[in-house]
Amino acid sequence: MLKFILKRLVLLIPTLLGVITLVFFMIALAPGDPARVMLGERANAEQLAQLRSELGLDQPLSKQYLLYIGRVLRGDLGKSIVTQQKITDELSARLPATIELAITATIFASILGIVLGVAAARRRNSWVDYSTMTGSLVGVSMPVFWLALVLIMIFSVGLDLLPTGGRMDVRLYFKPITNYYLIDGIIMWFREGNSDYFVSALKHIILPTVALGTIPLAIIARTTRSNMLDVLNQDYVKTARAAGVPEGKVVFRYALRNALLPVITVIGIQFGMLLSGAILTETIFAWPGIGKWIYHSIGARDFPAVQGGILFISFFFVVINLVVDLLYSVINPRIRLK
Amino acid sequence: MIDEIIEEEISPPAEPGFWKESWYQLTRNRAAMAGLVIIAVFALMAIFAPLVAPKDPLIQTISARLTAPFTDGYILGTDDLGRDLLSRIIYGGRISLIIGVVSVGISLVLGVVLGITAGYFGGWVDRVIMRIIDIMLAFPYILLTIVIVAILGPSLMNAMVAIGISQMPRYARVIRASVLAEREQDYVLAERSLGTNNLELMFRTILPNALSTTIVQATLGVGEAILSSAGLSFLGLGAQPPTPEWGLMIASSKQFITSAWWVVTLPGIAILLAVLGFNLLGDGLRDILDPRLRD
Amino acid sequence: MTDTATAAAATRTGELLGIDNLSVSFHTRRGVVKAVRNLNLNIREGETLALVGESGCGKSVTAHAITRLVPMPPGVIESGIIRFRGTDLLSLPEKEMRALRGSKISMIFQEPMTSLNPVFTVGAQIAEVFITHEKLGKKEAFARAAELLNLVKIPDPVKRAKSYPHQLSGGMRQRAMIAMALASPEPGLMIADEPTTALDVTIQAQILQLLSELKERVGMALLLITHDMGVVAETADRVAVMYAGRKVEDAPVVDLFANPRHPYTAGLLGCQCSAPSNRNAARLTSINGSVPDLLTLGEGCPFANRCDNVKDECMESFPDISKAGEEHEFRCHNPIPGPGASI
Numbered sequence: 001m002l003k004f005i006l007k008r009l010v011l012l013i014p015t016l017l018g019v020i021t022l023v024f025f026m027i028a029l030a031p032g033d034p035a036r037v038m039l040g041e042r043a044n045a046e047q048l049a050q051l052r053s054e055l056g057l058d059q060p061l062s063k064q065y066l067l068y069i070g071r072v073l074r075g076d077l078g079k080s081i082v083t084q085q086k087i088t089d090e091l092s093a094r095l096p097a098t099i100e101l102a103i104t105a106t107i108f109a110s111i112l113g114i115v116l117g118v119a120a121a122r123r124r125n126s127w128v129d130y131s132t133m134t135g136s137l138v139g140v141s142m143p144v145f146w147l148a149l150v151l152i153m154i155f156s157v158g159l160d161l162l163p164t165g166g167r168m169d170v171r172l173y174f175k176p177i178t179n180y181y182l183i184d185g186i187i188m189w190f191r192e193g194n195s196d197y198f199v200s201a202l203k204h205i206i207l208p209t210v211a212l213g214t215i216p217l218a219i220i221a222r223t224t225r226s227n228m229l230d231v232l233n234q235d236y237v238k239t240a241r242a243a244g245v246p247e248g249k250v251v252f253r254y255a256l257r258n259a260l261l262p263v264i265t266v267i268g269i270q271f272g273m274l275l276s277g278a279i280l281t282e283t284i285f286a287w288p289g290i291g292k293w294i295y296h297s298i299g300a301r302d303f304p305a306v307q308g309g310i311l312f313i314s315f316f317f318v319v320i321n322l323v324v325d326l327l328y329s330v331i332n333p334r335i336r337l338k
Numbered sequence: 339m340i341d342e343i344i345e346e347e348i349s350p351p352a353e354p355g356f357w358k359e360s361w362y363q364l365t366r367n368r369a370a371m372a373g374l375v376i377i378a379v380f381a382l383m384a385i386f387a388p389l390v391a392p393k394d395p396l397i398q399t400i401s402a403r404l405t406a407p408f409t410d411g412y413i414l415g416t417d418d419l420g421r422d423l424l425s426r427i428i429y430g431g432r433i434s435l436i437i438g439v440v441s442v443g444i445s446l447v448l449g450v451v452l453g454i455t456a457g458y459f460g461g462w463v464d465r466v467i468m469r470i471i472d473i474m475l476a477f478p479y480i481l482l483t484i485v486i487v488a489i490l491g492p493s494l495m496n497a498m499v500a501i502g503i504s505q506m507p508r509y510a511r512v513i514r515a516s517v518l519a520e521r522e523q524d525y526v527l528a529e530r531s532l533g534t535n536n537l538e539l540m541f542r543t544i545l546p547n548a549l550s551t552t553i554v555q556a557t558l559g560v561g562e563a564i565l566s567s568a569g570l571s572f573l574g575l576g577a578q579p580p581t582p583e584w585g586l587m588i589a590s591s592k593q594f595i596t597s598a599w600w601v602v603t604l605p606g607i608a609i610l611l612a613v614l615g616f617n618l619l620g621d622g623l624r625d626i627l628d629p630r631l632r633d
Numbered sequence: 634m635t636d637t638a639t640a641a642a643a644t645r646t647g648e649l650l651g652i653d654n655l656s657v658s659f660h661t662r663r664g665v666v667k668a669v670r671n672l673n674l675n676i677r678e679g680e681t682l683a684l685v686g687e688s689g690c691g692k693s694v695t696a697h698a699i700t701r702l703v704p705m706p707p708g709v710i711e712s713g714i715i716r717f718r719g720t721d722l723l724s725l726p727e728k729e730m731r732a733l734r735g736s737k738i739s740m741i742f743q744e745p746m747t748s749l750n751p752v753f754t755v756g757a758q759i760a761e762v763f764i765t766h767e768k769l770g771k772k773e774a775f776a777r778a779a780e781l782l783n784l785v786k787i788p789d790p791v792k793r794a795k796s797y798p799h800q801l802s803g804g805m806r807q808r809a810m811i812a813m814a815l816a817s818p819e820p821g822l823m824i825a826d827e828p829t830t831a832l833d834v835t836i837q838a839q840i841l842q843l844l845s846e847l848k849e850r851v852g853m854a855l856l857l858i859t860h861d862m863g864v865v866a867e868t869a870d871r872v873a874v875m876y877a878g879r880k881v882e883d884a885p886v887v888d889l890f891a892n893p894r895h896p897y898t899a900g901l902l903g904c905q906c907s908a909p910s911n912r913n914a915a916r917l918t919s920i921n922g923s924v925p926d927l928l929t930l931g932e933g934c935p936f937a938n939r940c941d942n943v944k945d946e947c948m949e950s951f952p953d954i955s956k957a958g959e960e961h962e963f964r965c966h967n968p969i970p971g972p973g974a975s976i
Contacts, residue, residue: 014469014473015472015473015476016476018469018470018472018473018476019473019476019477022473022477022485023485025489026485026488026489029489137614137617137618137621138610138614140617141561141565141610141613141614141617142606142609142610142613143565143568143569143572143585143588143606143609143610144569145568145569145572145585145588145589146568146588146602146605146606146609146610147606149588149592149595149602149606150602150603150606152595153595153596153599153602153603157595157596234747235742235744235747235748236747236748236749236750236751238702238742238748239740239742239748239749239750239758239810239813240750240758240761241702241734242700242702242734242735242739242740242742243734243735243739243740243761243762243765243813243814243816244731244732244733244734244735244736244762244765244766245735245761245762245765246731246765249765254750254753257752258750258751258752261752272478273478273479275478279480279484279573280569280572280573283573284592294484295573298484298488298573298574298575299574303488306488310481310484310485313478313481314476314477314478314481317476317477317478317481318476321476332752
């Protein structure tokens with residue numbers, strides 16, 4: 001097992017180097033003069049020269065590359081052109097918002113997806129099955145940003161039930177504690193006996209969660225259904241039935257456990273995707289996370305910020321995929337004991 | 339016995355006239371036919387857009403800004419600049435279909451070339467190519483396209499190139515795998531010993547074997563490309579105004595959702611339907627051409 | 634036959650399981666597959682009955698029908714009675730049926746590789762049967778499971794109980810399956826569906842030996858489903874031969890091997906005793922042609938298209954039962970002559 005983990009960690013190195021390289025070329029190979037693109041037409045020669053030397057653009061490409069790798073390895077992603085803040089600081093300030101949303105969306109998608117997938121598989125070719133399968137096909141065919149806008153149109157504008165954006169009602173003058181607002185809300189609830197913060201945080205996160213969770217929901221439901229159908233046809237399910245094990249136990253203990261093994265991988269990958277797919281959702285719901293920040297940095301032509309943000313999320317994605325793989329081998333006895 | 343009966347139902351024995359048989363199967367698959375009909379409708383509208391569209395999609399009638407559907411002869415209403423929404427959606431279909439087909443075309447060409455090269459030559463060539471593909475897969479899909487567009491500069495053409503490159507790994511993998519499987523087959527060895535040109539050999543004997551999977555992937559890929567390009571345009575990285583691109587249409591009118599539901603809703607439904615069409619057809623094709631991949 | 638008469642018949646013959654007129658079909662998209670047709674079968678207490686036939690002849694479907702595990706849909710039990718110690722299984726409420734499964738009637742399957750759940754230990758899976766039927770606690774059930782592994786001669790049973798299926802060899806897994814089937818205070822009938830087919834020859838013999846031993850020791854009956862006449866000769870008391878959903882012959886094992894009357898049985902046995910018309914032909918074993926498509930099967934004898942002894946009436950009707958002795962039945966219009974027949 002230890003050897004397996006080490007092997008995977010070693011394999012991670014070239015992948016991460018590749019990711020750094022690709023992101024590096026994003027600026028280095030950008031057509032035209034990056035400094036000019038970033039500062040716009042009105043910048044004078046002096047400003048341009050200053051930015052070039054700041055970003056090391058006046059050095060030869062190979063030297064720029066080595067310098068860049070060196071900086072990234074030291075955990076230095078440079079400074080944002082717009083705010084002049086260190087990009088790592090900008091990112092860590094926004095990370096909790098992004099993670100919080102990705103977690104709620106994953107939980108929403110996993111629970112609902114597994115329930116629907118199991119129900120569809122148990123009643124194959126029934127209306128439950130057909131509507132789940134049709135719904136999930138529609139779900140993966142939808143543009144997320146459009147769904148987000150439609151949700152706002154219905155639940156915020158039309159029914160006036162939920163807020164259109166942000167993480168917390170500004171009138172509450174809330175001071176973050178952990179920066180995970182749902183947790184902060186609970187802390188405040190205990191501390192002050194006032195549930196307003198929690199309720200407000202919850203109300204704000206519902207629509208982004210649904211918007212962001214819909215595609216993973218569809219994918220998880222489909223995967224669960226097909227795995228469940230597959231497992232329910234397995235000999236060992238027949239064995240359990242022939243041994244008189246009650247049907248509920250056969251489905252939920254014997255079959256589901258096997259069917260969920262691959263689903264867990266899918267959930268993990270989807271979680272990684274959510275961290276990145278949140279660019280669109282976060283922007284629309286004014287959710288102050290990394291995605292929204294990348295979006296605004298793209299708009300502001302703040303290339304170092306875009307570069308840093310993308311590098312950070314890709315690292316995250318790679319690491320999560322590794323964790324998922326390792327987790328899978330822990331819960332699957334066939335791999336675990338090899 | 340039971341398994342055999344069910345098995346037989348799922349995978350009918352392969353018969354001569356594979357394509358004819360597949361087509362017959364496809365006509366009996368209701369979902370796939372629905373997908374095909376949707377695609378056909380969009381394709382016809384795209385081809386005959388100047389004839390079908392009631393108005394010029396770019397002409398602004400400021401006096402008719404944000405007209406509701408079914409008023410003053412605007413079937414689907416107008417946008418914030420008074421442009422006819424129906425006409426814009428019809429022309430948008432043209433753009434989206436072109437994006438889908440061109441993007442997938444780009445990734446097919448790249449994927450086939452890289453996949454065959456890797457599988458056929460093996461050794462370090464294979465290792466380098468697969469390494470690059472692994473790195474590409476290490477990126478979340480949407481980020482990869484964003485990175486590439488950022489490198490190339492925002493434009494519709496660059497969005498297509500970016501989507502094409504991002505989708506390439508899946509084709510390269512499929513093709514490489516089938517090349518590896520076929521490379522050692524007797525007939526390939528035999529033809530090689532007869533001195534058949536390597537390149538010709540690869541394309542003639544190996545490619546058809548990967549065809550079914552590739553067709554399925556490509557069909558689903560077109561839908562995904564339409565979705566991605568809409569997302570890129572929404573972010574300002576794809577089509578630029580005043581192009582009637584669906585994603586861009588949603589982006590540029592999103593501030594009107596409180597007053598004019600149609601300007602956001604309708605282009606989104608167009609995207610949904612078009613992508614759904616390709617997904618339905620792709621799923622149906624997978625059932626028919628590639629029973630092993632069945633859901 | 635009335636219920637009292639049935640019950641009386643059951644006691645008289647020491648019947649454990651009686652199947653009358655069972656028909657099972659599958660409603661598929663391509664049509665109705667009549668998998669089992671008008672089957673009569675009975676097994677006495679403590680007896681080993683071998684159910685023999687090629688794959689697809691309906692023998693596994695019969696086994697599934699006994700335990701009511703035929704998937705429905707697409708399966709439909711069209712008619713019939715299955716009596717187990719006098720009670721009709723087909724009309725039993727599901728809950729009572731479940732109580733029988735795994736306790737009085739247990740089953741082992743062909744593929745020991747896939748018949749055990751890969752994510753639970755072998756011991757836990759056997760223990761599950763005790764937990765289900767005897768409401769034992771986890772610990773006690775697990776200890777009983779280890780005892781059973783010992784009974785089926787798995788070395789180091791306590792350790793093995795904590796193993797996952799993939800850590801055991803094929804033979805071991807089949808032993809574990811047998812142990813699972815024995816996980817009951819008084820097993821009445823064990824149905825073994827091709828229990829040795831997936832194993833290699835030396836292991837096959839061991840498993841058969843073990844099954845016979847256990848059968849004696851526990852006093853249960855065994856319904857052995859197989860296509861291997863060698864296995865039949867070694868283990869069975871009585872043999873029923875099925876072909877395309879029909880039972881064509883039923884006899885004590887000695888009679889059947891010495892005197893097969895149905896041409897299909899003869900074919901299975903691979904003997905040269907053939908029809909009167911061509912008995913001089915030195916033809917060996919293989920039966921010509923292939924099993925007919927169950928979708929298009931008519932009313933005639935299903936074996937007619939492959940039979941050397943075929944006559945006109947074979948195409949028109951399926952023959953009634955003929956007797957060739959106290960317990961030897963067959964259904965054939967033109968049977969192989971018995972031992973007393975003049976040539």
